[in-house]
Amino acid sequence: MSFTSFLDNFAPGGDPFATRLIVGDFEFSGLEVPESVTIGAKQQAVVHKLVGGKRIVDVMGIDYDNMSWSGWFTGATAGDRVTELETLRDLGLPLAFNMDGYYFSVLIQNFNARFEHVYRRYYSIELLLIERLDAPVTENALAGALDALINSDIGESLGLADIINVDSVTSAINTVKDAVAQVQGFANATIETIQTVIRPIVAAQQIIQSVIAQVGASINDITTLGGLIPGNPVARAAHNVLRQAGALTQLAPLYQMQSVLERVQKNVLAGPLANGTSSVTTSNSSLQKIAADSYGDQSRWTQIAAANSIVDPRLDGIQTIKIPIGE
16 A cells, blocks of 8 residues: 555545544545544433332443534635535435444434635524444344343343232243243244243233232221221221231332233234234134134243233134234
8 A cells, every 4th residue: 555545544735633424425624623522422221210219221322422523614615615514404315424433324404604804704503313333233123132131121120020019920920931931032023932031921811810800809898997896806996907907008110010011012022923923803802813823833822811911812803803913
């Protein structure tokens, strides 16, 4: 490589210490180049605040701030330079941004030029950052995002199980957690793999429904505040108060867990459901029969149940059921 071709890598004018700043096919030079450009970003996060002060954070990815700077166009071509950038702004097309190792896809959101003299124009520009082009590309960004959502909800379920403090619920959630841990990438998982997760989720939902019914019944059994009725010993009344307080403490997180598991179901099925669904209208049938007719395998009824947000495989009356199109 010759010395002259080496200099081509630097800013116009042959200064090897100058910074090259290029937007699209427009290269800033001389006084057009700002003294500084701030490239800022924040990590998008959703914080779930749980009872007891626990937090679960969903990390959603980097959100870049707009980039802006100002400078001067000088000389006989100042007006033409302004016109070039005005044209790029008006077209509203994505442009490549290149500055000393930073590479972005950008959009010129604002460009303002102040006329001071035919040969001198002050300008300011603001770029909307669409994406970073030099960032490492993951093999499957969807898979990573989907897995993060599912794992976050599993973590929330474990926290709720600690609050509920019922052995059957804790055991069911741990079974779901173990099943999820065996899957490497839900976005591309096979139907058979998804089944290994959907089954324990459906089982956990059934257990939670049963516990909700039991807790609700125990609250209804105490028809007066703590059972304070004539003839009741004080000790029994106190026991009833504690029972009622404990049941009320469990009920809210039980309903919350029910909602979280429904969300886990939908996310687990997001990959298979991306292939589309068909539907069938049935009367007084069962999900096992529909699975046998659709897939030739009645054990896959849990997949259909999850796609329709139902738990009981028995179908009463006339219903239209969605069927995931699988392999």
